[in-house]
Structures are given as structure tokens and as C-alpha cells.
Amino acid sequence: MLNQELNELDAHLKQLDHSLQEVYCIIDQILSDPAKDYKLTFKNYGFKVFNPIDLKEFGQVEKNKQKYIRLLLQHVMKKRINKLSFIHDEFDSSQYEMLYAFGQGEDPRDHQISKEGKEEALSKINKDDEKYGKKRPIDESSYQVKNDRVKGEDDV
Numbered sequence: 001m002l003n004q005e006l007n008e009l010d011a012h013l014k015q016l017d018h019s020l021q022e023v024y025c026i027i028d029q030i031l032s033d034p035a036k037d038y039k040l041t042f043k044n045y046g047f048k049v050f051n052p053i054d055l056k057e058f059g060q061v062e063k064n065k066q067k068y069i070r071l072l073l074q075h076v077m078k079k080r081i082n083k084l085s086f087i088h089d090e091f092d093s094s095q096y097e098m099l100y101a102f103g104q105g106e107d108p109r110d111h112q113i114s115k116e117g118k119e120e121a122l123s124k125i126n127k128d129d130e131k132y133g134k135k136r137p138i139d140e141s142s143y144q145v146k147n148d149r150v151k152g153e154d155d156v
Helices: 003-031 055-082 093-103 118-132
Strands: 038-042 045-049
Touching: 003 055, 038 055, 045 055, 055 093
Parallel strands: none
Antiparallel strands: 038 045
């Protein structure tokens, strides 16, 4: 009698469980980025997430991440459940804005510094020598220092 509804409920609950697990893993992956340190505050709880050095720090950081993500997901899911209705409304991303915030911001890979090898530096110098000879134009503002200091009472 209710087997069809039970099977449908089971399928949707498995889908919900899988989706929650995926969201958890994505946020954990973002917080585990070795190039970033986080000082997070949520509901008057403070969490420090950073790249751990030893095993003790690793355990503390993992506990902090797990507790923070659980609290965050509880808050977001409670907020969504309170907005549920029998009418199927469209997807409202504003209800999940706290989770979307993790995917935004600067990517640490954008701030990587490229090292220039000795050969590249020498080739640039040789190109300058070919272009200008031994006398290169000098930018006076880069090596001259202007002293605009006024003699005051402290200098007496």
C-alpha cells in the first residue's frame, strides 16, 4: 500500500544524505587549503583553522573544522526547513548564502611568485647593453632622495 511512497522517500533521503556529505567535503577541502589560515567565529564560538605542523595541532585543527562545518550546516538546514512549504518554490540561493561564501574570495594560486633564473636575468641585461650600450638612461627619481625636513625644536 505505502511501498511506493516508502521507496520514493528512501531514494530522496539517500540523495539528501549524499548531497550533505558532498557539501561537507567541499567546505572541508576549502578550509584545508594549506595557503590559507582562517579565524572563524560562528554563534559566539571561535575557530582557528591553519596548516598544522605536528600531530597534536593536526588533531585540534581537524576537530575545529568538523565542529565549525557541523554548526554551519545545522544553521543553514534549519533555516531552509523553516522556509519549507507544500508549494514547490524555486531554488532560493539566498538561503544558502553562508555556504556560497566559501567558494568566493581570492584564490591563493593567483598570488604565486615566479622566480627568474640567472640566465633570464643575464639575457635581459645583455639586451639592455645592446640597446643602450654601456650608458643606460637613469631615472633620477629612483636614486635621489629629497630632504624636505624642516629644522625644528627637536634638532637643536
